[in-house]
Amino acid sequence: MAIKNAVSLYSLQDEFMNGRMSLEDIMAFLDENEVPGFEILPDQMLHGTPNPTEETLAEWDRIMAKTKSKPVCADVFLNTNLYNNRELTQKECVDLLIEEIKLANRLGFKLIRLVSMVPAFVIEPLLPYAEKYDVTIALEIHAGMSFNEPETAEFIKEMKRVNSPYCGLVVDTGIFCDRIPRVFCEFNKQVLGVNPDVIDYFNAFFDKGLDGTHAFDENHNMQPELAAMAEPKDMPFIMLADGYENTPLTVLDDVMPYIKHFHFKLWEMTEEGIEYSIDYKKILQYLHDKGYDGYVATEYEGNRWILPGNPMVEKEQVAAHQKLLREAIAEIEG
Known part of the structure; x- marks a missing residue:
């Protein structure tokens, strides 16, 4: 073996x-x-x-x-x-x-x-x-x-x-994954102009031993706190960030x-x-x-x-x- x-x-x-x-x-x-x-x-x-x-x-x-x-x-x-x-x-x-x-x-x-x-x-x-x-x-x-x-x-x-x-x-x-890839976060922040608070929101789940899937409900709707801060420019990050699972x-x-x-x-x-x-x-x-x-x-x-x-x-x-x-x-x- x-x-x-x-x-x-x-x-x-x-x-x-x-x-x-x-x-x-x-x-x-x-x-x-x-x-x-x-x-x-x-x-x-x-x-x-x-x-x-x-x-x-x-x-x-x-x-x-x-x-x-x-x-x-x-x-x-x-x-x-x-x-x-x-x-x-x-x-x-x-x-x-x-x-x-x-x-x-x-x-x-x-x-x-x-x-x-x-x-x-x-x-x-x-x-x-x-x-x-x-x-x-x-x-x-x-x-x-x-x-x-x-x-x-x-x-x-x-x-x-x-x-x-x-x-x-x-x-x-x-x-x-233990963490969301840093290169992914930096690209979205620096190139796509994603709100750093949105990125921090997803990273915080990993700090608790969870992952980005918890940013959505069972119907894959955004949790209220995420929906309140999300703008159209943030959506490419949001729709990919739950693909890094813990x-x-x-x-x-x-x-x-x-x-x-x-x-x-x-x-x-x-x-x-x-x-x-x-x-x-x-x-x-x-x-x-x-x-x-x-x-x-x-x-x-x-x-x-x-x-x-x-x-x-x-x-x-x-x-x-x-x-x-x-x-x-x-x-x-x-």
Whole structure:
């Protein structure tokens, strides 16, 4: 049993999108930083997904042949609103995901992350293909769409019913925040002009061991004190601030046998070598105590909150987070 570190290439999306790093450059960066595994969004970095050309696949094979880091997880989306006038039928949903399973197998991945809210009805018809191609399907448990969400609960219920090693969960640690990301607050304050009192209102919940979900009632209406101070310019912050959840780790106790992978969210590595919002040593200790055997992948999202005029620091942040994970895993696992 061992916890292994990885990087989601989503963390380097700005470098890739703006042409500062190619896929080959990114793989070299992973090897330079001794990252044993990686996660990819195929439709972000492989043209034509889920049916790339033979030329694209040949280029993938060429890069993989010289890369030490290994394919761990392919992040897959299911666009049920593909058409303007209707949602996809159940058969269309399943057929699309079958193609994703086949591609994952071809690329060397043994795990697919299904984005949050993928309907539970896909599980049973996909299992024969998951088994045939040796690719596990796993729903992402993400803040804002976590364990209390009816669709998530339905997926977990069906997952437990079929009880297959080819069906499980991917947990995003954005549900385990001790604080709202500082970079998020500063961007909203300095760039969007959000009222500092609104930001302080949300931060105060964390000071009490709570989170921003308590700023709303059960119908997701703002609490009276928040509504009294909120202005239209504050709404982008307000509508995102409850997405940083402070959930006890014990919420995982019941589903640990089904967890296949973790997204270790990263917004800001500090000069002290820790992530500002999440206590990763505590999480890694919990996973070790529970006997977790799998990867934990850095997923950097502080890139969206870089202040104007400041350089993009994706590579620096990812490298610092990986150093934290390597050292913490070595300390915990001996």
